[in-house]
């Protein structure tokens with residue numbers, strides 16, 4: 001049903017690619033992150049709630065079609081539908097039914113509750129292509145409200161010491177999830193890096209309730225930011241923009257922060273383990289829930305997951321992506 005090509009996964013029966021990493025005629029997209037949705041394709045198809053994010057990334061000229069979750073479309077000799085993946089706003093698993101049975105491509109997903117997006121929905125299939133970003137037994141997440149409570153007390157402690165708190169987080173998904181979760185326990189505005197504004201706006205238009213945000217740049221020069229919480233993409237770390245923040249304490253939010261060595265090596269004051277990916281138990285539960293006899297693991301720790309599944313008697317292999325050699329584009333989700 002799906003074959004690996006130089007542009008990524010291709011479905012000959014429907015003549016479309018799934019999350020291609022090079023321009024193609026028809027791209028079917030799981031979600032709006034940069035390693036799944038690349039610019040330059042002639043047309044895009046995604047879930048309805050994903051479309052505004054793609055539109056913001058690709059501009060007004062791009063041809064973007066969308067469809068509601070669960071509604072099947074006939075493409076060539078296949079039936080294609082999108083099902084919630086619980087990863088970020090509009091994220092979807094793609095179900096393809098055709099002569100070779102039912103295939104589901106998970107895209108990125110998580111099972112933990114996230115108020116900014118629709119919860120993951122298990123879909124029965126014959127072949128399940130699962131992400132495996134955190135496919136090792138060491139990766140297990142605490143509930144998000146526990147992590148958020150921790151973040152709030154860190155912010156309060158920094159306020160008392162006259163420090164600015166800066167949290168580095170992914171621009172699409174993680175930032176909005178933090179702003180939504182924080183709105184449940186705090187009522188203060190948060191400062192953000194200018195790069196975060198467009199996607200925060202898309203989430204607000206989609207009805208996601210978040211803390212008020214202002215940009216750091218809009219604060220008059222010389223204003224002290226002591227006691228404020230600032231969200232910024234990891235790429236802003238160490239740039240001249242940081243000088244505006246004054247004395248600060250910094251943190252990274254990522255599943256990677258589960259690993260002490262990574263925390264130390266990257267030299268953040270704090271690591272908050274909050275991820276938009278499935279942890280190890282969630283990967284295994286999900287694979288079981290699909291009922292699939294054949295599992296293809298992709299992204300991150302694919303080999304250990306595939307090996308574990310083979311030991312359990314499942315047919316399982318690894319599929320590499322174009323991102324594998326770049327140190328993982330999913331680092332900060």
Ligand SMILES: [Zn+2]
Pocket residue numbers: 031033087108333
């Ligand atoms: Zn993603």
Ligand SMILES: [Zn+2]
Pocket residue numbers: 033035036108299330
């Ligand atoms: Zn990804």
